[in-house]
Amino acid sequence: MQYNGGSVIAMVGKDCVAIASDLRLGVQSLSISSNFEKIFPVTDRLYIGLPGLASDVTTLREQFRYRVNMYTIKEEREIEPQAFAQLVSSTLYEKRFGPYFIEPVIAGMQKTPSGSYAPFIAATDLIGCLNFAKDFVVAGTASEKLFGVAEGLWEPDLEAEDLFETISQTLLNAVDRDAFSGWGAIVHVM
Amino acid sequence: MEVSFAMTGKGYVLLAADTTAVHSIIKVKTDVDKIKELSPHLLMAYSGEPGDTVQFAEYVERNIRLYQIRHTYPLRPPSAASWIRRSLAESLRSRNPYSVNLLLGGYDTSTYTPHLYWMDYLGTLVEVPFAAHGYGSYFALSLLDRYHDPEATVEEGLAVLRRCLDEVSKRLVVSPGKYKVKIVDKDGIREVEL
Numbered sequence: 001m002q003y004n005g006g007s008v009i010a011m012v013g014k015d016c017v018a019i020a021s022d023l024r025l026g027v028q029s030l031s032i033s034s035n036f037e038k039i040f041p042v043t044d045r046l047y048i049g050l051p052g053l054a055s056d057v058t059t060l061r062e063q064f065r066y067r068v069n070m071y072t073i074k075e076e077r078e079i080e081p082q083a084f085a086q087l088v089s090s091t092l093y094e095k096r097f098g099p100y101f102i103e104p105v106i107a108g109m110q111k112t113p114s115g116s117y118a119p120f121i122a123a124t125d126l127i128g129c130l131n132f133a134k135d136f137v138v139a140g141t142a143s144e145k146l147f148g149v150a151e152g153l154w155e156p157d158l159e160a161e162d163l164f165e166t167i168s169q170t171l172l173n174a175v176d177r178d179a180f181s182g183w184g185a186i187v188h189v190m
Numbered sequence: 191m192e193v194s195f196a197m198t199g200k201g202y203v204l205l206a207a208d209t210t211a212v213h214s215i216i217k218v219k220t221d222v223d224k225i226k227e228l229s230p231h232l233l234m235a236y237s238g239e240p241g242d243t244v245q246f247a248e249y250v251e252r253n254i255r256l257y258q259i260r261h262t263y264p265l266r267p268p269s270a271a272s273w274i275r276r277s278l279a280e281s282l283r284s285r286n287p288y289s290v291n292l293l294l295g296g297y298d299t300s301t302y303t304p305h306l307y308w309m310d311y312l313g314t315l316v317e318v319p320f321a322a323h324g325y326g327s328y329f330a331l332s333l334l335d336r337y338h339d340p341e342a343t344v345e346e347g348l349a350v351l352r353r354c355l356d357e358v359s360k361r362l363v364v365s366p367g368k369y370k371v372k373i374v375d376k377d378g379i380r381e382v383e384l
Binding site: 004025027030032033035036053054055058059062098 | 275276278279282283308310312313314315316317318321327328331
């Protein structure tokens with residue numbers, strides 16, 4: 001998991017979610033690219049972050065795109081975050097004894113029965129164990145540092161602009177302490 | 191040690207690779223071509239496990255050509271990169287993975303843009319403005335960070351390449367003597383004398 005480097009974090013706010021990652025791709029100590037995106041859109045209201053082995057990042061992104069497309073065609077509707085999280089979990093567990101070296105982070109807006117949207121975040125380990133947190137989820141080489149800073153900076157019911165500031169500062173300060181993460185960052189707010 | 195470099199410029203991609211074939215302490219051959227021409231506007235420099243390299247490179251070359259035969263239209267660089275990457279990613283978890291690192295340079299004739307991709311034996315694919323493989327990368331990448339210009343002309347690009355090659359000859363213990371340099375642009379592929 002430490003071969004290519006990279007970290008991702010997702011946070012919940014007031015009727016919004018944010019997901020952010022660094023942009024580094026390296027081969028152990030040698031940095032190769034400062035433009036390696038690890039967060040991909042699943043639908044307009046759902047993003048997935050894939051930190052870990054870069055080859056599996058691309059493979060899994062293509063796998064999820066295929067499975068979500070099949071879901072959309074069969075169900076004739078867009079996939080909801082909760083269902084997508086379960087899809088991620090089963091995709092990873094299928095490779096239980098030869099896993100993908102990725103710890104996905106999911107962030108999206110879930111449709112509620114009343115018709116409005118509620119923020120949703122989740123993360124899994126490399127074999128698909130789901131973690132439905134209420135505040136924030138972290139993954140990657142800087143995950144311990146991200147936990148620390150997020151625990152300090154996060155508070156409930158942050159508005160979109162404040163959530164953006166909070167998640168950005170959390171990410172920046174955490175990856176600055178990690179040798180394998182950094183070299184640029186990107187934040188998506190929904 | 192096998193060394194390869196590549197960089198993009200204004201409407202072109204420049205690739206350079208050493209020309210030595212080594213077995214233990216002996217230079218078996220000094221005029222090897224390690225840059226395959228996959229299609230009229232696609233070049234691939236390969237390095238890695240001897241044997242695996244040529245086998246995989248020829249496998250890729252034939253399949254890219256097959257696509258062109260079937261569809262009467264060559265695969266564009268991003269699509270070719272994606273296909274090659276998938277072959278490597280599938281090989282990784284097979285019984286006998288290919289241990290080949292690649293630099294893929296191509297010119298997209300529909301969007302008139304040059305593309306350069308860095309790929310390794312795990313199936314890592316990333317588009318980059320310049321790239322290198324092997325021990326030479328430790329010298330070349332920093333030089334390219336400083337001197338690379340994505341809007342440079344061919345002459346300026348070759349000057350930067352010369353800087354990289356000189357640094358490798360000066361500082362790498364087992365530096366290769368000769369390099370093969372190829373360039374791909376809107377007019378296709380040609381070899382360049384350095």
